[in-house]
Amino acid sequence: MQSKELPHVIIIGCGFGGLEAARSLAGAPVRITLLDRSNHHLFQPLLYQVATAGLSAPSIAAPIRHMLRRQRNCTVLMAEVTGIAKAARRVSLADGQQLTYDALIVASGATHSYFGRDEWAEHAPGLKTLADAFKLRARLLSAFERAETLASPAEREPWLNFVVIGAGPTGVEMAGTLAEIARHTLRDEFRRIDPAAARVLLLEGSERVLQAFQPALSAKAQQQLEGLGVQVRTRCKVVAIDASGVELEEQGGERQRIPTHTVVWAAGVAASPLGRALEVPLDRAGRVIVDGSLNIPGHPEVYVIGDLAAAQSHEKDGSSRPVPGVSPGAKQMGRHAARQIMARLILNRPGGQTLPPFRYRDYGSLATIGRKAAVADVGRLQFSGYFAWLFWLFIHIYFLIGFRNRLVVLMDWAWAYWSFQRYARIVVDDSKA
Numbered sequence: 001m002q003s004k005e006l007p008h009v010i011i012i013g014c015g016f017g018g019l020e021a022a023r024s025l026a027g028a029p030v031r032i033t034l035l036d037r038s039n040h041h042l043f044q045p046l047l048y049q050v051a052t053a054g055l056s057a058p059s060i061a062a063p064i065r066h067m068l069r070r071q072r073n074c075t076v077l078m079a080e081v082t083g084i085a086k087a088a089r090r091v092s093l094a095d096g097q098q099l100t101y102d103a104l105i106v107a108s109g110a111t112h113s114y115f116g117r118d119e120w121a122e123h124a125p126g127l128k129t130l131a132d133a134f135k136l137r138a139r140l141l142s143a144f145e146r147a148e149t150l151a152s153p154a155e156r157e158p159w160l161n162f163v164v165i166g167a168g169p170t171g172v173e174m175a176g177t178l179a180e181i182a183r184h185t186l187r188d189e190f191r192r193i194d195p196a197a198a199r200v201l202l203l204e205g206s207e208r209v210l211q212a213f214q215p216a217l218s219a220k221a222q223q224q225l226e227g228l229g230v231q232v233r234t235r236c237k238v239v240a241i242d243a244s245g246v247e248l249e250e251q252g253g254e255r256q257r258i259p260t261h262t263v264v265w266a267a268g269v270a271a272s273p274l275g276r277a278l279e280v281p282l283d284r285a286g287r288v289i290v291d292g293s294l295n296i297p298g299h300p301e302v303y304v305i306g307d308l309a310a311a312q313s314h315e316k317d318g319s320s321r322p323v324p325g326v327s328p329g330a331k332q333m334g335r336h337a338a339r340q341i342m343a344r345l346i347l348n349r350p351g352g353q354t355l356p357p358f359r360y361r362d363y364g365s366l367a368t369i370g371r372k373a374a375v376a377d378v379g380r381l382q383f384s385g386y387f388a389w390l391f392w393l394f395i396h397i398y399f400l401i402g403f404r405n406r407l408v409v410l411m412d413w414a415w416a417y418w419s420f421q422r423y424a425r426i427v428v429d430d431s432k433a
Contacts, residue, residue, distance in 0.1 A: 006031045006073075007102040007345040010091055012081050012274065014041050014064050016327040017306030018107035020334030022074055028342060032074040033099060035091070039063055039078050042130060043400055045327065046409075048170060050133040052177040053141065053185075053422040057130050059408050062401045081108070084277045086299050103301050103341045106274065106288075107334065110307035110325070113268030113285070120241040124165060124263040127174075136264065138427045140178070143262045144186060147193050160198040161260035163246050165238055166267030167204035168211070169367040172221060174264055175202040176370035179228040184371075184420040201258065203248065204234045205267075210367055210375065212324070217375040220384040224373040238267075269325065271308045278302070283310040292357025294337050300344065305333035313360035323360045327399075332360055366392045371417070 007030045011018045014036040022034050040061040049055040068074050083092035084104070091099045112126035125136055140162070147159040162182075164175045179200045186195035202209070202225065208218040209225070209232060222232050233248070240247035245259045271286035280296045281289045287310035290296060294303045294311060305311075311333060312320040323329045336358045343355055364378035366388070374389035376382070383391075393413065400406045416422060 008033065008100065009103045009105070009341060009345075010035065010099060010101040011105045011107065012036075012091070013107035013109055013272075013306070013308075014038075014076075015044070015107055015109050015306055015330060017330035017334040018105065019064075019067070020331040021105050021107065021305065021338045022068060022071070022334075024335045024338030025341065026071045026073070028073065028338075029346060030073060030103075030341070032071075033101075034064065034068070034074055034076045035079050035081055035093070036064060036076075037078070037080045038129075039065070040130075041067060041401060043405075044128070046396060046400075047127055047130070047133050048174050048177065050130065050424070051127055051136040051140070052174070052181060053137055053425040054177065054416060055409060055412055056424045057133070059405050059412065060400070061130060062405065067401065081274060081277075084274075086278065086296075086302060089301065101301070102345060103303070105303045105305060105334075105337050105341075106278070106308060107304075107306045107330070108272035108274040108308055110269045110271050111273070112265060113270035114265070115268055117241075120265070123241050123243055124246075124265040126265040127170060137424075139262055140181075141425060141427050144190065144193070144195055144198075146261075148190050149192075156193060158244065158259040158261050160193070160195075161258060162198060162200045162262045162264075163258060163260050164200070164202045164264045164266060165246075166265065167202055167206075167209035167232070167234070168266060169365075171202060171204075171264075171266035172209055172225065173368055174266060175200055175230045175232075176225055176228050176368070176373065179225075179230050180370050180420075181422065183229060185422050187420075199231065200229065201231045201233065203236055203238060203246075204232070205237050207234055209234065212365060213367070213375060213377050214382055217377055217382055217384060221367065221369055221375045224369040224375075224384070228370045228373065269307070275304070275308050278304070285310075293340050293355070294333055294358055295340075303337040303340065305337050306330035309333065311358060311360075314357040315359060321360075323358075324362075326365075328363055329360055333358065366395060368392045 009030050009032045011034045043060040046060045065076050080094040082094050114120045143159045147156040150156045164171050182198035183196045209222050210218045235251040237249045239249050247257045249255050275288045288304040289310045290304050292314050296302050307325045311323040314320050366376050368374040372386045372389050374392045375384040376388040397406050
């Protein structure tokens with residue numbers, strides 16, 4: 001049992017940042033309540049592998065309670081937060097409960113952004129949760145099944161056109177994997193269609209794919225995508241999405257319509273709506289603007305971390321730069337918030353002013369394109385191709401949660417490499433249950 005006399009720390013969200021904050025406070029003389037709408041921590045960088053039938057869900061997810069079972073100062077509640085009263089230091093839950101806190105860490109992450117066109121979500125699903133991955137997997141695989149039932153090429157065409165919108169890491173990885181599925185995984189499995197004839201298009205509004213990478217690596221990534229059979233179109237804007245296709249506007253203003261029933265949205269990210277509940281300044285993406293201690297204005301007991309935070313990395317030379325929305329950044333922010341709480345609540349240093357401001361350590365960027373194809377930007381090293389793919393593979397295995405998941409993923413990937421097969425291809429239609 002936890003003593004109610006100890007300071008109470010509430011953590012909202014068990015993504016990379018929230019989990020790291022909880023673990024960093026293990027053994028500290030505090031009571032921790034970790035709140036999350038789901039019962040599992042998700043290794044989101046590999047979520048697209050579930051959506052494309054490369055991995056099963058348990059391989060990239062782990063029950064939160066099991067992960068923190070030995071941390072006696074932490075209580076896990078599966079609950080949805082509906083409000084935050086800063087003045088009263090109180091969090092409201094959907095079931096009517098209200099919890100008071102001495103320190104609050106908000107790490108509720110991000111969701112999809114359709115840039116004001118939310119009606120597109122029905123026809124162009126994004127990928128943030130396991131539920132998203134299951135629905136997308138069903139849609140992708142069912143497209144081939146539907147095409148097999150149709151007699152004429154004209155009827156099949158919309159079902160064999162796959163459009164991925166957004167050429168960031170998720171979009172690039174999704175497009176490359178879809179091309180591999182069509183050309184290798186499904187070979188010889190159909191009688192009326194040739195899956196290799198499927199058309200995979202990757203659409204990007206800017207001038208190149210993988211904008212966060214060096215231009216040379218972006219060019220190599222595009223070459224590798226095209227080598228897999230992906231049609232890459234940059235400098236084109238999506239102006240309409242409906243049940244029967246996507247309408248594009250090229251740089252010169254010319255419009256084109258692509259008939260398709262399968263669209264994947266990887267173009268926009270918006271901060272969790274919970275950021276608005278804090279009633280503090282937000283940036284254009286809805287992220288909460290925080291100071292060097294990761295606090296909101298006027299409330300040194302409230303910390304915002306991860307994808308919800310518009311944080312700056314405060315460099316030793318006095319300059320600052322934005323912290324990217326990647327898992328290492330979220331984990332580092334989680335540790336920093338935990339140190340601040342230790343200083344303020346336990347060492348009695350109000351606001352933790354004696355601690356240096358947050359500084360992000362950039363360990364580089366990775367993106368895989370497909371089989372033996374990837375790009376890596378690690379410090380002064382930039383490389384691509386087979387060795388970048390191997391580096392991406394082992395880095396992701398290393399950071400997975402739990403030995404069992406690492407072993408299973410390694411075995412699944414090894415089998416897929418030699419056999420070209422993906423065995424997590426079961427589709428369940430809930431509407432017919």
